[in-house]
Amino acid sequence: EVQLVESGGGLVQPGGSLRLSCAASGFTFSDYSMNWVRQAPGKGLQWVSYISTSNTIYYADSVKGRFTISRDNAKNSLYLEMNSLRDEDTAVYYCARVRGYNYGFSFDYWGQGTLVTVSS
Amino acid sequence: QTVVTQEPSFSVSPGGTVTLTCGLTSGSVSTSYYPSWYQQTPGQAPRTLIYSTNTRSSGVPNRFSGSILGNKAALTITGAQADDESDYYCVLYMGNGIWVFGGGTKLTVL
Numbered sequence: 001e002v003q004l005v006e007s008g009g010g011l012v013q014p015g016g017s018l019r020l021s022c023a024a025s026g027f028t029f030s031d032y033s034m035n036w037v038r039q040a041p042g043k044g045l046q047w048v049s050y051i052s053t054s055n056t057i058y059y060a061d062s063v064k065g066r067f068t069i070s071r072d073n074a075k076n077s078l079y080l081e082m083n084s085l086r087d088e089d090t091a092v093y094y095c096a097r098v099r100g101y102n103y104g105f106s107f108d109y110w111g112q113g114t115l116v117t118v119s120s
Numbered sequence: 121q122t123v124v125t126q127e128p129s130f131s132v133s134p135g136g137t138v139t140l141t142c143g144l145t146s147g148s149v150s151t152s153y154y155p156s157w158y159q160q161t162p163g164q165a166p167r168t169l170i171y172s173t174n175t176r177s178s179g180v181p182n183r184f185s186g187s188i189l190g191n192k193a194a195l196t197i198t199g200a201q202a203d204d205e206s207d208y209y210c211v212l213y214m215g216n217g218i219w220v221f222g223g224g225t226k227l228t229v230l
Contacts, residue, residue, distance in 0.1 A: 035219070104155075106154070106156040108177070
């Protein structure tokens with residue numbers, strides 16, 4: 001069974017840092033690209049960052065220069081290092097598995113999310 | 121900046137048919153954007169309904185269908201049921217590892 005489990009969320013002050021993790025199981029992690037998607041309280045979904053199987057990386061403009069995505073295939077884990085956090089970064093952060101061209105670059109499995117609250 | 125548009129809310133009667141749309145503020149949505157649709161209930165992670173415009177994800181009932189209608193992607197629910205009451209999100213793949221979500225549609229079944 002495919003499982004994605006996020007951790008690392010919590011309360012942090014503006015300007016602070018946090019590192020999120022996503023532990024993957026039930027599939028060959030190194031074979032899949034991964035995304036981070038977030039959802040502010042009461043708001044819609046927002047794509048945050050992408051990492052391919054070969055470590056090609058992209059970011060949404062809103063987090064570029066502040067967030068860093070990475071993966072450790074040996075540990076079946078995805079990470080999101082978040083620096084210079086702002087109030088507007090408050091959200092539930094989901095990791096999601098990405099399927100390739102034959103599946104329309106869609107997200108087929110999602111974790112349950114971890115809440116990041118940026119507040120003084 | 122690319123903005124993906126969705127109706128903020130929609131209402132459908134049980135057993136009725138509803139079509140939710142997904143557009144662009146500038147340009148048309150085509151299959152080249154590989155539109156996909158996700159259903160989300162409060163407190164839950166999203167669930168994939170449709171990918172590549174019109175392919176149902178595994179286990180999704182056939183009352184859900186996707187298409188291109190005019191210059192928008194569309195999600196049609198035929199024979200709506202009470203447990204279809206959810207938020208629905210479309211997302212377009214812009215290429216180069218970049219996706220843009222629509223703002224979501226809150227569907228009420230009553």
